[in-house]
Amino acid sequence: MIDGTAVLETVELGKRYRRTWGLQDCTLTIPRGRVAALVGPNGAGKSTLLRMAAGLDQPSVGTLRVLGKSPTSGNGNLKERVGYLDQERPLYKSFRVAEMLRFGEKNNPNWNMVVAKEHLAQLDIPLRSRISNLSGGQQAQVALTLCLAKEPELLLLDEPAAALDPVAREDLLRILMRQVADSDSSVLLSTHALGDVAAICDYVIVLAHSRVVLSNDTEYVLESHRILSAVHDGELMPPSGVTVINSQSSARGESLLVRIELPIDESKWRVERPTLEEIVLAYLRVGSPGARDRRSHDDDRSSE
Amino acid sequence: MTQRQPSITYRLDPRSGVAPYRQLVDQVRHALRSGLLREGDQLPSVRDVVTQITINPNTVHRAYRELEHLGVAEGRAGLGTFITSHSSSALNATKLESVERELRDKIIEARDMGVSEERIVELVTFTFRHDRGVRT
Known part of the structure; x- marks a missing residue:
């Protein structure tokens, strides 16, 4: 193990599909015990990163360590220590819930049947029900329950709550949080629901254009960003020491979302705290065209 | 499973710019001021909170640590977190x-x-x- 405190570590990790990069120059460290959110538009590389971490895809370049090990170099027991779940739920439609549980028990040495049954009872899902008779939301909950019963140290979840109604989603997230409370599992989940991120995630990673544009503790992210607004008066300059992430102008005023190093004490600007959602959206809108141009140049060179 | 009435029920506003742990800390302080919570009261366990609202357990730990740091609450080994006698x-x-x-x-x-x-x-x-x- 390089670092016992990180569950996932990547250095300049990249995945190239035929002509395009699915993920590029991705360097990040997710500390143990976190519930980390992976946010970004479709095609930004979220699923690619999760699949590589789960050992389902090979990286093209860079280093990837999951629980201190490389996921694709035949580390047999990593499969038991990592739980992966995507939209294609691994359920046999003709099975009853109880049969799915027994199937899981047979195939997983660390299976915790008590936890699984407790979760299902909490969700009011009868063990006798056939999978095919359950609603989409219930199927998602069963799939997650099966994943949690493996008691993985790291859970990789690709949009676990997508397409669920609000109640089913809430139930699913609570089961997930209970597991985190009981077992100290770490979680990396991709999502489009920024409200969920603020509620359950204490680490946030924003991917845009196949790159990491933000990666840090949510608390730190909240503390280190502000919205500044002011009326135009000729030479209006942002205060020194701040990095402008996004700016919006109106007829007479200007509003900036900025990253700060130190508390700002400004008389010209009105200073407010942005919500996590506003911060994430600002980063998603950046897209940093400059960086992209530079990169496409690199691509030409590296495609030999 | 029978559940006792919690001494306080938290709520989380994900659209607020206030860090979630801070929201919990503020709610405990407010409850103390209004008399909803009194000295000696036990705060709900992390597991109970997580069952009650959709929240990261680390956030609850963080909030309770902060309340201890402020002298408002104290952890008693194996029992839970309680409002201190010098909380006011x-x-x-x-x-x-x-x-x-x-x-x-x-x-x-x-x-x-x-x-x-x-x-x-x-x-x-x-x-x-x-x-x-x-x-x-």
């Missing part, structure tokens, strides 16, 4: 901090509205003298 004085200390902050914000607001420094100082002096006059 601890609360006053933090209340002082927030009053100072509000005061400062109001002064800035007044300044931005064009109120002069002399006028503000005058107001402060007057308030102090007037107040002292009333007390003695």
